[in-house]
Amino acid sequence: MIPLVSPILGSQEKEIISQIIDSGMIASGAYVTQFENECAGLWKSKYAVATSNGTTALHAAMLAAGVKPGDEVLTTPLSFIATANSILYCGARPVFADIDPENFNLSPEKTEAALKKNKRIRAVLLVHLYGTPCDMDAFMYLKNKYGFILLEDCAQAHGALYKGKAVGTFGRAGAFSFYATKNMTTGEGGMVLCGNPSVEKQARCIINHGRKDHSTFGMLGYNYRMTNLAAGIGLVQLKHxxxxxxxxxxxxxxxxxxxxxxxxxxxxxxxxxxxxxxxxxxxxxxxxxxxxxxxxxxxxxxxxxxxxxxxxxxxxxxxxxxxxxxxxxxxxxxxxxxxxxxxxxxxxxxxxxxxxxxxxxxxx
Ligand SMILES: Cc1ncc(COP(=O)(O)O)c(C=O)c1O
Incomplete structure (x- = not known):
């Protein structure tokens, strides 16, 4: 059988996992920071915040970007359920606009029609489905015209470019998944990219129980942290x-x-x-x-x-x-x-x- 997916993992991943186990630092730590820095460098993003999976990356990205309970968030109907679920986790309501039948991504025309009709739409969550970048010129034009928060689900699009610019760097935040079947994997894992320091600070706080310093928790957050074990695998995968x-x-x-x-x-x-x-x-x-x-x-x-x-x-x-x-x-x-x-x-x-x-x- 020629399988639909076939994750590539080998001796380098085994070696780094063994180093991490020997170090005793198997939870969050220096490998996670290095993985964040390398992803940010590769995709030319100012900041990268690693998370436990793509769904938690989406949830953290949306909260950090300012999506609030009661907001409406427009997205595509054709995606993995995590896309719409993460809108619901924020207490927001998903609004669906139709796709462009040619590239299977959200249609800019249908998005504009929805924005004209529904003034409550506060954010648009794009999905670069199958690794195909959305029509970013059209969506950047709409963002400037209507002033919504632009978010990107890049779970299927690691390294995809639109006019030379990496997906995940167009909106206020972009979310990646490193699930086992993705273009690169950490087993389970995710990453938030953003260019704004306050979004980065907020995302870091959200993924760590709202922690401000060692003993102060400033807001309700979650445990969405990536482990060194996952980040170690990610560092090897990123090279390929x-x-x-x-x-x-x-x-x-x-x-x-x-x-x-x-x-x-x-x-x-x-x-x-x-x-x-x-x-x-x-x-x-x-x-x-x-x-x-x-x-x-x-x-x-x-x-x-x-x-x-x-x-x-x-x-x-x-x-x-x-x-x-x-x-x-x-x-x-x-x-x-x-x-x-x-x-x-x-x-x-x-x-x-x-x-x-x-x-x-x-x-x-
Ligand atoms: C488009 C899309 N969004 C979000 C996710 C969620 O990622 P994860 O499975 O890592 O939580 C996935 C992957 O499964 C996906 O394909």
């Missing part, structure tokens, strides 16, 4: 990230070249202004054939996944909030049509050729 992202882009190019003529599929569009990092390589399957196609891939030893089979607002846990089917038709159509196939850097040329060969033989 650029090469792994290049491999993902090359694999995606190969798949695009060899699949784009198939009429039952739609391959991902790559915009000139962006450098995506293909956390997922996601196709649309036309004519209602997705289930048959997924079954066919499995039968032929090719892993696949659906990201995501439902928009977030139609999940059972969101029923009490009263969102209705049909709210975002393009996102709902994407949820019916998308399928992700392997694109990870551990794929060999033979793997890629086999994937193409199998897909080209699919009988519609």
């Amino acid at each position: 990230l650029n090469d792994w992202n290049t491999a993902r882009r090359n694999n995606a190019k190969f798949l695009n070249c060899n699949l784009q003529d198939l009429s039952f599929l739609e391959t991902p569009a790559i915009k000139q202004s962006t450098s995506p990092v293909f956390h997922q390589y996601t196709l649309r399957v036309r004519h209602g054939k997705r289930a048959a196609f997924a079954g066919y891939l499995a039968k032929n030893g090719i892993g696949s996944g659906i990201h995501y089979p439902s928009v977030m607002y139609l999940q059972p846990s969101y029923r009490v909030l009263g969102y209705k089917k049909g709210l975002c038709p393009e996102a709902e159509r994407a949820a019916r049509e998308v399928i992700s196939i392997p694109v990870h850097p551990a794929l060999s040329t033979e793997n890629l050729e086999l994937i193409v060969r199998v897909i080209r033989k699919f009988k519609k």
Whole structure:
């Protein structure tokens, strides 16, 4: 089976973990600080605050950026549930605007229409889905016009660039995940990027029980700290990230070249202004054939996944909030049509050729 994801971990990770265990400093410490500094340096952010996972990074980023109970936060309907859940954790209400059917990200036009109608929207949380940067020129224009707090969920987009600038550095805060299946991992882990010292100070306080100094807790906070063990793995992974992202882009190019003529599929569009990092390589399957196609891939030893089979607002846990089917038709159509196939850097040329060969033989 060619798996959909294949985390790459090896002797360097084992070595650093063993050093950290020998040091006795397994909780938060110097490795975390070093990991924060290296992420900030690589992505050209003034500050980076490491957290226990991507969800806690999102929650801390939103609180530190000033999202308050009762606020409304506009976001995309097509993402992992953590995106919308983190809005709810703040006591805010998610407002959903439809996606751009071409890149699966939040549509700037639909966002502007929502902003015109709903003056209570205080923040916009973008998601750079599948590692594809959102249309940042359009969103920066909207931010300046409407004055909302811009936030970025970069859980799937480590190192993705929009006109040469790293995602996560456009808004008041950006949140990353280092979950096991991401472009780089720490097992579980997260990171908040920000450029404003008061946002950084607030985020540090929030992730450490609201601690101001050794014995003073100035506000209600949480234990969202990263461990040295996680940071140690992250430091090793970070060194490989650029090469792994290049491999993902090359694999995606190969798949695009060899699949784009198939009429039952739609391959991902790559915009000139962006450098995506293909956390997922996601196709649309036309004519209602997705289930048959997924079954066919499995039968032929090719892993696949659906990201995501439902928009977030139609999940059972969101029923009490009263969102209705049909709210975002393009996102709902994407949820019916998308399928992700392997694109990870551990794929060999033979793997890629086999994937193409199998897909080209699919009988519609
Ligand atoms: C878009 C998105 N947002 C947030 C998260 C949450 O990250 P984590 O699983 O590290 O909490 C994930 C990853 O799972 C994600 O894909």
